[in-house]
Every structure is written in structure tokens, then in C-alpha cells.
Amino acid sequence: MTTRPGTTPLPQRRQILLVEDSSQVRQVLARALEAENYAVHQAEHGQAGLALLKRITPDLILSDINMPRMNGIEFYKAVRQNPAWVPIPFVFLTANDSAEDIQAGRELGVEDYLTKPIEGDDLVRIVNARLLRVANVQVAQIGQAYLDTVTMLANAIEGRDPYTRGHVERVTAYALRMAEAMRWPPDHIRNLEFGARLHDIGKIIVPDQILKKAGPLSDEEWALMKQHPTAGAKIVGGIAHLQGTLPYILYHHEHWSGGGYPRGLTGQEIPIEGRVLALADVYDALTTVRPYHPARSPAEVGQFMTLKAGALFDPSLVPVFLDVMGLNNKKA
Ligand SMILES: [Fe+2]
Numbered sequence: 001m002t003t004r005p006g007t008t009p010l011p012q013r014r015q016i017l018l019v020e021d022s023s024q025v026r027q028v029l030a031r032a033l034e035a036e037n038y039a040v041h042q043a044e045h046g047q048a049g050l051a052l053l054k055r056i057t058p059d060l061i062l063s064d065i066n067m068p069r070m071n072g073i074e075f076y077k078a079v080r081q082n083p084a085w086v087p088i089p090f091v092f093l094t095a096n097d098s099a100e101d102i103q104a105g106r107e108l109g110v111e112d113y114l115t116k117p118i119e120g121d122d123l124v125r126i127v128n129a130r131l132l133r134v135a136n137v138q139v140a141q142i143g144q145a146y147l148d149t150v151t152m153l154a155n156a157i158e159g160r161d162p163y164t165r166g167h168v169e170r171v172t173a174y175a176l177r178m179a180e181a182m183r184w185p186p187d188h189i190r191n192l193e194f195g196a197r198l199h200d201i202g203k204i205i206v207p208d209q210i211l212k213k214a215g216p217l218s219d220e221e222w223a224l225m226k227q228h229p230t231a232g233a234k235i236v237g238g239i240a241h242l243q244g245t246l247p248y249i250l251y252h253h254e255h256w257s258g259g260g261y262p263r264g265l266t267g268q269e270i271p272i273e274g275r276v277l278a279l280a281d282v283y284d285a286l287t288t289v290r291p292y293h294p295a296r297s298p299a300e301v302g303q304f305m306t307l308k309a310g311a312l313f314d315p316s317l318v319p320v321f322l323d324v325m326g327l328n329n330k331k332a
Contacts, residue, residue, distance in 0.1 A: 013037060013038070013039050014037075014038050014039070014059040014060070014131060015038070015039045015041065015056060015057070015058040015059050015060075016033055016038045016039070016040050016041070016058055016059065016060050016061075016062060016127065017041050017043065017049060017052060017053065017056070017058040017060070017061045017062070017063075018030055018033070018040050018041065018042050018043070018062045018063075019042075019043045019044075019045065019046060019048070019049040019061065019062070019063040019064060019067070019072070019075060020042075020043075020044070020062075020063070020064040020067070020093065021044050021045055021064060021066075021067040021068060022064075023044070025064075025093075025116070026042050026044070028120065029062070029093075029118065029120070029123055030042055031120070032120030032121070032123050032124055033123065033124065033127065035120075035124075036124045036127075036128070038127070041056055041058065044067070045067040045068055045069040045070050045071075045075075046063070046067060046069065046070025046071060046072065046074055046075030046078065047069045047070040048069075049061070049063065049070075049075055049079075050070070050075065050078055050079075053079070053082075053085060057084070057085075057088070058088060059088070059089075059131055059134075060088065060089045060090075060091065060127060060130060060131060060134075061079065061088055061089070061090045061091070062091050062093060062114075062123075062127070063075055063076065063090065063091070063092060063093065064092075064093045064094075065092055065093070065094055065095075065101040065105070066095070066101070072092055072093075072101075072105075073101070073104050073105065073108070076090055076092075076105070076108060076110060077108065080108075080109075089112070089130050089131070089134055090110060090112070091112040091113070091114060091126070091127075091130065092105055092110055092112065092113045092114070093113075093114050093116055093118065094113050094114070094115055094116065095115070095116050112126075112130060114126060146241070147193060147194070147197075150194055150197055150198060150242075151168075151197055153198075153201070154168045154197040154198055154200075154201065155168065157200065157201055157203055157204055158200070160203075160208060160211060166288075167200075167284055167285075167288070168196070168197050168199075168200070170280075170284045171196050171199070171277070171280045171281050171284050172192075172193060172196035172197055172280075174279075174280035174283060174284065174321075174324075174325065175192055175196045175276050175277055175279075175280040176189065176192060176193070176196070177324035177325070178276050178279070178280070178317070178320055178321055178324055179192050179276065180324075181320055181323065181324050182320065187244075188244075190244070191244030191245060191248075191273075192248070192273070192276075194242060194244065194245045195244065195245035195246075195247065195248025195249065195273060195277070196248060196277060196280070198232065198236060198242070198245050198248070198249060199232070199245075199248045199249050199252050199277055199281065200228060200232065201232040201235055201236065201249065202227070202228035202229055202230065202231035202232025202233070202234075202235065202249065203228045203231075203232075204231070204235070205224070205227060205228065205231045206224060206225055206228060210224065210225060212291065213291065214291040214292065215292075216292070226253075226261045226262065227262070229249055229250045229251070229252065229253060229261065229262050230250065230262050232249040232250075233246050233249050233250045236249060247271040247272075247273035247274055248273045248274065248277050250262065250263075250274065251263075251265070251270050251271050251273065251274025251275075251277075251278075252274050252277040252278050252281055253278070254270040254274050254275075254278070255278075255311065255312050256270070256275070256309075256310060256311060256312060256313055256314050256315070257310065257311050257312075260312075267314075270314075275313070275314040275317055276317060278312070278313060279305065279313055279314075279317060279318070279321045280321075282305070282312070282313075283301055283305065283321070283325070286301045286304065287301050298325065298327060299327060302322050302325070302327035305318050305321065305322065306318060306322070
């Protein structure tokens with residue numbers, strides 16, 4: 001399914017609970033909503049509304065305030081007392097002269113009011129907008145939960161190596177600065193946030209004694225270490241939502257002039273994601289203490305990167321990196 005950027009499609013046949021004592025008003029509103037493909041469940045007062053809620057979970061509740069048996073305020077209180085019904089958006093239908101009712105509702109936390117008489121078009125527009133807002137909030141919450149889960153996974157992998165604590169977060173932050181400076185579109189930035197966090201996930205195949213080794217690695221150990229990009233790509237490869245992270249995972253150890261791993265690509269053959277991440281990754285590795293070297297100063301590392309532009313790094317990206325890191329014109 002394709003969607004225009006910035007829009008979230010609403011699933012078909014959203015359910016609306018309409019609580020209103022005037023059958024005439026109820027019919028008019030129900031017809032307007034049904035014409036827009038909403039399924040409308042009608043109740044003539046709060047008590048009947050509560051009875052319906054035991055059978056259906058609507059996407060939105062529209063309720064009058066002045067009704068016999070159970071009025072709208074009492075109905076709202078009862079709805080909000082049930083944890084299962086708390087997330088349902090609630091919109092009051094009020095008469096023009098009911099300032100006291102509106103005040104009572106505000107004190108309970110009600111945000112939405114529609115003033116009667118209500119035109120069908122207005123009702124549909126407001127219901128659509130309210131549901132779209134709810135859907136967008138849900139999408140944002142799911143996205144955040146997803147990112148939190150990936151961060152937890154990345155931290156668990158990184159946590160095995162005490163020398164790289166905070167590495168993933170810093171590398172992500174540095175790479176994000178570059179992407180923002182280059183005005184990458186939001187979907188690319190989103191992939192970067194996941195890709196930068198997961199770039200070393202393949203290190204799960206590298207045993208602790210190799211990860212924590214202070215001396216140089218043997219040929220076999222080094223050969224295993226060099227498999228981490230392809231191992232990471234295999235782990236993530238089957239997950240549809242993480243396809244955009246693959247260029248970060250696979251290509252962050254490629255060198256501009258060749259000789260990197262896993263594929264030994266050169267220049268523009270290396271996807272931009274890998275070229276950007278290589279800068280952030282190497283910068284963080286060199287400015288922090290590792291088993292095999294002390295931490296170097298940012299300015300010293302900036303000079304090293306300038307020296308390696310066109311060898312290790314994309315020469316057009318090195319100035320961008322130095323710029324976003326505030327390292328231009330700094331002496332070591
Ligand atoms: Fe790596």
C-alpha cells in the first residue's frame with residue numbers, strides 16, 4: 001500500500017458511538033457519518049451508551065450533555081473510570097447556551113466540543129480530524145517504542161565491550177548531525193537512526209576474548225571480526241521494517257580508495273550511508289579509550305580525517321563532518 005508522505009490512512013468502517021436523546025438530531029448526525037462510511041451505534045442516554053460499550057469498542061464517542069437517566073457528564077466519568085475505555089476520544093455535543101456544562105466538562109479534562117446545531121459536513125470534518133490525530137499519535141508511539149527496542153538491543157550487544165560504552169549513541173548523534181546538514185529527507189533520517197544504532201549488531205558472533213583483547217588480533221581472530229557486517233546484515237535481513245539499515249550495517253568499514261571490508265568497494269560504489277557512518281564510527285573510536293590505543297583529542301582526530309580524505313573517507317564528506325563537529329580550522 002502506498003501513502004502520501006505525512007498522511008496516515010484510516011482503516012475502513014470506523015465505529016462511532018453516538019449518545020443523544022433527541023432521535024431527530026441523532027438520525028441527522030448518524031446519516032452524515034454513515035455517508036462517510038462510519039459505522040454508527042446509537043444510544044438515547046448515558047446508561048444505554050454504557051450498555052453498548054460492553055459489546056463494542058468504538059473509535060470515538062460523540063455525546064450530548066443534557067439527557068435523561070444518565071447525562072453526558074456522568075456518562076463521561078463512567079467511561080473514563082474503565083481502563084479499557086480511557087483511550088477512546090470523547091467529543092461533547094453542546095447547546096450554544098450551555099457555558100456551565102462546558103465548564104464542568106473542561107474541569108474533567110474534556111477537550112472537544114461541538115456546538116449544536118451541527119452541520120453534517122462540520123461533524124464529519126471534525127470526526128475525521130480527531131481520528132487522524134489519534135492515529136498519528138499511535139503511529140508516533142509505536143515508532144518510539146520500536147526505536148527504544150532497537151536501542152536496547154544495540155546496548156545489549158555493545159555492553160559486552162566495556163570500552164565502547166556510549167559508542168552507539170555517540171555515533172548515531174554524529175551521523176545525524178551530518179544528515180541534517182545535508183538536508184536528508186525524514187525517511188532517510190529515520191533509517192539512519194536505526195542503522196547507526198544497529199551497525200555493529202553482527203559483533204554478536206565475535207567471542208568476548210576477541211572483543212576485549214588488548215593486544216593485536218591474530219589472523220583468524222581478525223578474519224572473524226571482519227565478518228561482523230555480513231553477520232549483522234543476515235540478522236536484520238529478514239525484518240521488513242529494518243531493510244533501510246542494511247547499507248549502514250554492511251558498508252561502514254569500506255574505504256574510499258578500496259581495501260576495506262566486507263566487499264572492498266571503492267568511491268561512490270560505497271553507499272552514502274556507509275560513507276557517512278564510517279566518519280562517525282572512526283571519529284568516536286579514536287576519541288575514546290580503546291584496549292589498543294589511548295583517547296586522542298578531537299582536533300587531532302580531525303586532522304587525521306583530513307589526511308585520510310580520499311583514502312579512507314569520501315573527500316566530499318570530510319569537510320561536512322568537520323563542520324558539524326566544529327572542527328574546522330582547529331589545530332591539534
Ligand atoms: Fe563495525
